[in-house]
Amino acid sequence: MTTEVGSDSDVKKDEEKTPGDQQQTDKPAEPPQEKSASIEAESGQEACVSSPPAAGGQKKEKTISRFLPPWLKRQKSQSQDKPSESSAPEQESVELKEEQTDGGGAEQTEEKKEEETEEKSVGSADTQPVREEKEDESELKEEEAVIPHEASVLSGLKLNKKMKMVVCHVTLLDGSLFSCELEKRAKGQYLFFQVCEHLNLLEKDYFGLSFKDNTEQRCWLDPNKEIKRQIRNSQWQFTFSVKFYPLDPSQLTEDITRYLLCLQLRQDIALGRLPCSFVTHALLGSYTLQAELGDHDPDEHRLDYISDFQFAPNQTKELEEKVVELQKSHRGMTPAQSDAQFLENAKKLSMYGVDLHHAKDSDGVDIMLGVCANGLLIYKDRLRINRFAWPKILKISYKRSNFYIKIRPGEAEQFESTVGFKLPNHRAAKRVWKVCVEHHTFFRLVSPEQSTKTKFLTLGSKFRYSGRTQAQTRQASSLIDRPTPYFQRTSSKRLSRSLDGAPVVSVSDYSQAAGAGENGPPLELNSDSKSPQVEVVQEPDADAATSISSETAFETDGAGAPERKSKLRVQGENIYVRHSNLMLEDLDKTQEDVLKHQASISELKRSFMEATPEPRPSQWDKRLTGSPATTLRMQTQGVPQETPPRPETDSRDASKSAEVKPEVNGQPEVVEVVEETVVIEEVIKPRSPAPEASVPVETECAAEVKEERSLSSDSDSEEEAEYHAQPPSTSISIQQIKEEPEEEQEAELTQAPPSVIESQPITEAVEPALSAEEEKPAEPHEDEHTDDREPMATPDEGPNGHALHAEAPPTAEEEEPHIVNGSSSRVEAEHLPQVICCLEPPVVKTEMVTISDTFAAQKTEISTKEVPIVHTETKTITYEAAQLDGNGDGEPGVLMTAQTITSESLCTTTTTHITKTLKGGLSETRIEKRIVITGDSDIDHDQALAQAIKEAKEQHPDMSVTRVVVHKETELAEDKD
Amino acid sequence: MANIYPYGCFTHAVVRGIPESFGKLAEGGEGLQTDLAKAQRQMGVLTGALRQKVGLQLIEIPAVTELPESWRIEDVAVIQGDTALITRPLKQQRRTEAEAVRRVLSELKLTVLEMGDEEGRSAGATLEGSDVLFTGKEFFVGISKHTNHRGAEVLADTFKDFAVSTVPVCGGSRLKNICSMGGPDTIIISSSDGAKKTLRMMEQLTDHHYEILSVPEDVAANCVYIRGPAKVDFLLHPTAEECPNSVPAFQRLTDYTLLPTACSEASKLGAALSSLCLLINKKPNY
Numbered sequence A: 001m002t003t004e005v006g007s008d009s010d011v012k013k014d015e016e017k018t019p020g021d022q023q024q025t026d027k028p029a030e031p032p033q034e035k036s037a038s039i040e041a042e043s044g045q046e047a048c049v050s051s052p053p054a055a056g057g058q059k060k061e062k063t064i065s066r067f068l069p070p071w072l073k074r075q076k077s078q079s080q081d082k083p084s085e086s087s088a089p090e091q092e093s094v095e096l097k098e099e100q101t102d103g104g105g106a107e108q109t110e111e112k113k114e115e116e117t118e119e120k121s122v123g124s125a126d127t128q129p130v131r132e133e134k135e136d137e138s139e140l141k142e143e144e145a146v147i148p149h150e151a152s153v154l155s156g157l158k159l160n161k162k163m164k165m166v167v168c169h170v171t172l173l174d175g176s177l178f179s180c181e182l183e184k185r186a187k188g189q190y191l192f193f194q195v196c197e198h199l200n201l202l203e204k205d206y207f208g209l210s211f212k213d214n215t216e217q218r219c220w221l222d223p224n225k226e227i228k229r230q231i232r233n234s235q236w237q238f239t240f241s242v243k244f245y246p247l248d249p250s251q252l253t254e255d256i257t258r259y260l261l262c263l264q265l266r267q268d269i270a271l272g273r274l275p276c277s278f279v280t281h282a283l284l285g286s287y288t289l290q291a292e293l294g295d296h297d298p299d300e301h302r303l304d305y306i307s308d309f310q311f312a313p314n315q316t317k318e319l320e321e322k323v324v325e326l327q328k329s330h331r332g333m334t335p336a337q338s339d340a341q342f343l344e345n346a347k348k349l350s351m352y353g354v355d356l357h358h359a360k361d362s363d364g365v366d367i368m369l370g371v372c373a374n375g376l377l378i379y380k381d382r383l384r385i386n387r388f389a390w391p392k393i394l395k396i397s398y399k400r401s402n403f404y405i406k407i408r409p410g411e412a413e414q415f416e417s418t419v420g421f422k423l424p425n426h427r428a429a430k431r432v433w434k435v436c437v438e439h440h441t442f443f444r445l446v447s448p449e450q451s452t453k454t455k456f457l458t459l460g461s462k463f464r465y466s467g468r469t470q471a472q473t474r475q476a477s478s479l480i481d482r483p484t485p486y487f488q489r490t491s492s493k494r495l496s497r498s499l500d501g502a503p504v505v506s507v508s509d510y511s512q513a514a515g516a517g518e519n520g521p522p523l524e525l526n527s528d529s530k531s532p533q534v535e536v537v538q539e540p541d542a543d544a545a546t547s548i549s550s551e552t553a554f555e556t557d558g559a560g561a562p563e564r565k566s567k568l569r570v571q572g573e574n575i576y577v578r579h580s581n582l583m584l585e586d587l588d589k590t591q592e593d594v595l596k597h598q599a600s601i602s603e604l605k606r607s608f609m610e611a612t613p614e615p616r617p618s619q620w621d622k623r624l625t626g627s628p629a630t631t632l633r634m635q636t637q638g639v640p641q642e643t644p645p646r647p648e649t650d651s652r653d654a655s656k657s658a659e660v661k662p663e664v665n666g667q668p669e670v671v672e673v674v675e676e677t678v679v680i681e682e683v684i685k686p687r688s689p690a691p692e693a694s695v696p697v698e699t700e701c702a703a704e705v706k707e708e709r710s711l712s713s714d715s716d717s718e719e720e721a722e723y724h725a726q727p728p729s730t731s732i733s734i735q736q737i738k739e740e741p742e743e744e745q746e747a748e749l750t751q752a753p754p755s756v757i758e759s760q761p762i763t764e765a766v767e768p769a770l771s772a773e774e775e776k777p778a779e780p781h782e783d784e785h786t787d788d789r790e791p792m793a794t795p796d797e798g799p800n801g802h803a804l805h806a807e808a809p810p811t812a813e814e815e816e817p818h819i820v821n822g823s824s825s826r827v828e829a830e831h832l833p834q835v836i837c838c839l840e841p842p843v844v845k846t847e848m849v850t851i852s853d854t855f856a857a858q859k860t861e862i863s864t865k866e867v868p869i870v871h872t873e874t875k876t877i878t879y880e881a882a883q884l885d886g887n888g889d890g891e892p893g894v895l896m897t898a899q900t901i902t903s904e905s906l907c908t909t910t911t912t913h914i915t916k917t918l919k920g921g922l923s924e925t926r927i928e929k930r931i932v933i934t935g936d937s938d939i940d941h942d943q944a945l946a947q948a949i950k951e952a953k954e955q956h957p958d959m960s961v962t963r964v965v966v967h968k969e970t971e972l973a974e975d976k977d
Numbered sequence B: 001m002a003n004i005y006p007y008g009c010f011t012h013a014v015v016r017g018i019p020e021s022f023g024k025l026a027e028g029g030e031g032l033q034t035d036l037a038k039a040q041r042q043m044g045v046l047t048g049a050l051r052q053k054v055g056l057q058l059i060e061i062p063a064v065t066e067l068p069e070s071w072r073i074e075d076v077a078v079i080q081g082d083t084a085l086i087t088r089p090l091k092q093q094r095r096t097e098a099e100a101v102r103r104v105l106s107e108l109k110l111t112v113l114e115m116g117d118e119e120g121r122s123a124g125a126t127l128e129g130s131d132v133l134f135t136g137k138e139f140f141v142g143i144s145k146h147t148n149h150r151g152a153e154v155l156a157d158t159f160k161d162f163a164v165s166t167v168p169v170c171g172g173s174r175l176k177n178i179c180s181m182g183g184p185d186t187i188i189i190s191s192s193d194g195a196k197k198t199l200r201m202m203e204q205l206t207d208h209h210y211e212i213l214s215v216p217e218d219v220a221a222n223c224v225y226i227r228g229p230a231k232v233d234f235l236l237h238p239t240a241e242e243c244p245n246s247v248p249a250f251q252r253l254t255d256y257t258l259l260p261t262a263c264s265e266a267s268k269l270g271a272a273l274s275s276l277c278l279l280i281n282k283k284p285n286y
Helices: A008-017 A020-022 A031-047 A053-082 A087-102 A105-126 A128-138 A143-159 A188-198 A225-232 A255-270 A280-295 A302-306 A316-329 A335-346 A426-444 A472-477 A505-514 A524-527 A557-564 A582-588 A594-609 A615-628 A629-638 A647-665 A735-748 A753-765 A770-779 A856-861 A941-956 B036-054 B092-107 B148-156 B195-205 B246-250 B264-268
Strands: A165-171 A177-183 A205-211 A218-220 A237-242 A354-361 A366-372 A375-378 A382-387 A394-399 A403-409 A417-422 A680-684 A707-712 A720-724 A873-882 A894-904 A908-920 A922-933 A963-972 B013-014 B057-061 B077-080 B083-086 B112-113 B133-134 B140-144 B163-168 B179-182 B186-190 B213-214 B224-227 B233-237 B256-260 B277-280
Touching: A165 A188, A188 A205, A188 A225, A188 A237, A218 A426, A218 A647, A237 A255, A255 A280, A255 A335, A255 B277, A280 A316, A280 A335, A302 A316, A354 A426, A366 A426, A382 B148, A382 B195, A394 A426, A403 A426, A417 B083, A426 A720, B013 B036, B013 B092, B036 B057, B036 B233, B036 B264, B057 B092, B077 B092, B077 B133, B077 B277, B083 B092, B083 B148, B092 B112, B133 B179, B140 B195, B148 B163, B163 B195, B179 B195, B179 B224, B186 B195, B213 B246, B224 B277, B233 B246, B246 B256
Parallel strands: A165 A237, A382 B163, B013 B057, B083 B112, B140 B163, B186 B213, B233 B256
Antiparallel strands: A165 A177, A205 A218, A205 A237, A354 A366, A354 A417, A366 A375, A375 A382, A394 A403, A394 A720, A403 A417, A680 A707, A873 A963, A894 A908, A908 A922, B013 B277, B077 B083, B133 B140, B179 B186, B224 B233
């Protein structure tokens, strides 16, 4: 059906119109035509029944016959497309055919006209994709106009009950095929949701559907556009796959999401898309095996069927043996734990999440463009020859088959430079451009750019990623409140081999979940069978939003055992219960914003629910009230888990929900892929945050948010588009800006956890206002005209000398004294560098050396055969952030609540003190976490600490870490080979 | 990656003795004026420090007079985790140096890989270990007189888990002459203009963040960082005589045990501390 249909009233009008009129409309609108045709047909039928055709009847026939051919034509094509067409129309068509044969001379005369109509209708119906594509590219309509159009089409269709259905096939990650019937003009989103629902997947934003275009290139299905328009003449066959590889898979909420990511990575590895060394193939393979088959059983002859698994592109016997050998060391690991380990290792691979595209540089040398979470990588063969981090990129554009990035000038440079790449063809250029736009938005921005709603005609591709960003999806998935879904690891049908080998049937549904705790002792699976638990519903709507209890990985169910005993068990069914929100209750009457907070949370939650096409609303309702379970995690902590309801949190949540709503409810901004030549940009600088964030903002920052809008003028070229890689702060509310530094840091540093340890807390500590300010310089005041985009292409192969940090908005971290430079006043280390002179002669009698350093002393003993001496060293390091907000300690507040929560896991014990004080009208929540990391030398304490800090940050993204005290008690045993 | 651990954990070191022919070039002829005895003494200091201070297992391959440059053992192999890539030095004469090294590495149960045939994919590839900076997270390969793109590609094919970035070597003849690791996330680099240029490129190419310890003298930029078995940070660096202005920089490294180790004779031949040893970690989880 065409999008030309205006509205229902239009349809009626059309019905009233004489057929001739309709023929004159140069783009006959299908649904009305169909409708009127069938109406006429009915009347014609009557005429037929009253056998002697009167003159009036004759006239009618005439009018009918005018309509017939196109209509018949359509009917035919329809029935070809979709055999399951309702029978009524078919009958009609049969009768009409009879009439047609009876038609006589009158019909003959109509013949030519009919042909005309036919042509037209063919033009409008069958070549629809083509025309719509054109529409896409010329894009002369205003965006706003498009939505009503489509809506009316839908309603028109409903009226007719003549939806054309089409069967499409989706290949899932486990290789199975999912088929479903779709209305022919369904949008990508609809199919995607169907698939996600089939998979029982909630954290779906990392995934996407793709199809092969006629050149066998993979294209992502745009959720906001009709499928038919996108696939053109290709088959209705799609592949479900990971679109955005999460930087830290351990942050995913659900095991099922991790499982799907594993499946994708296994595929990537097997196909050689993700290169790894032999050792890595073996290690990853061993986790796969453990996840799929469970503990190694020496009686089984695993090697016999192990070759069913593909661990590497070219698998050798040697590899298989190594896999089995390594797998023995994973004894006791649950499938979920194995998956988590798999991901922990896979994510460190240098090509993890890099989407490669063939291209040539300006000299015609073959290179690869790799789009990833952090930016754009340039490879020549396997070597990385350049890299452009998102903060360095000002603009991404394409023109014909060229792809350009405009680079922020480096310290030494004055002007922006543009680097151009030559893609094989126009579509490839557009594809890489789109992937860049999407990755930039998903990983770097906090919320998708608002569509440029302008009063003027807008040209150029307005394609923008309109799904959730990583930040949003994390936020949303923290609200996932359901029992861990049961899913089957297909290749093995491994339900849940319990750790001791005996399948625990009763738990099987949830056993996958039980694996969540990475460090969880194996026994948990049986013992905790967390399912049957009942708690009392107290505050169904209150807490979910921010109460992300500490990371799954850290909480193993076994640890919380004592608390759990109190839980009731009811027929093995899960009734989930929300923990009371003590603090919120306390504050209920005293503070308005708590109410707002709650309201916003429930709002958020609702929008989250709405976002997922849950076919069983009753289920959701149940979950809603009976509440769920992030609680699973909280339960492990036993004590009512509290959310810090401090003002910032509230406003943040509120604004968050405000933003989420538009996308979720709905019609995510219409995305058009159109190309343009001229872009005139206007920078509007509202003093206040983006309009939608009309929620009370109670933060202290009054940072200015620039909103950039691009207004474009007409164009005749249709071969290019551009995208301004806006710094994250644009068009988002202040709260979001606040979050950004963290986000950015993550992007830059996640892979270097140990080094981050020192810097992270400090970075965090910097006050939001400060960081918001810092973002500002990063925001270029852009005023660009197309002229700038003319192929200038000075693509340099080598790094063009921009210092990475120069470009990045100065992050807080950089402002902090580096440890290396030692001048830091905040690091109070006990040991100063020690110089041991050992020039000549080389032989130093170890016993003679006087070394005050216990470590060094230790070392000297290595050569001797002494009994290990246990040294204990105690070290306290304090990192403290400057208190910029003035809420220093000087001013005592009124203590409102205090709470202590303890949770334990294998190697960490987390004690959380939450105190809420009221200071001069401002409430302040102070969360003090005491994390005790215990373990032998095998545990990387630094890593664990970094992890703990990271998690604390993630749990309370809206709060800042102001102080980190590291108290290290080391027991040094002889550590020899 | 499976085998991505913070840089610096080593258990073994392989060195090769200073031959009588020290100072002569591999292709024959005299090099610079060097003091053989002093060079041997300095080598002794180094091995002593590695063995007794740092606590590494030391394997010393005897010197061979016919191989005058064989003491530059770093050039001959690139080792990461359990994998050793035997390189192909620029000078044809030096390629026989690898034999003994290959034997030792195999005995240590490393997977020893070769650069491949002289023909085909790796034809013309040259690679020397002193152009390779491994940071624990990624490789930087300096494209220099001694190492070309082909060689870097072979390296990338060998260590597939890691990003391998190529950087031009500015201000020195080999990458490791201007920079080296000074900690798990610390790069020590000369503050010369050329080195700065190389550093900027490294910074642009990396996904990671490194602390930079900038030292005024070129010679000070080559140090050997080892995190000893008891988790003590050791830094072997040139002595105050060799780099008087850089010593204060080293002393800013908190909690480090500094081990000034003279290397003046080897430096005359363009080598540095790191050139003299291959470091291996045989205890992957340590």
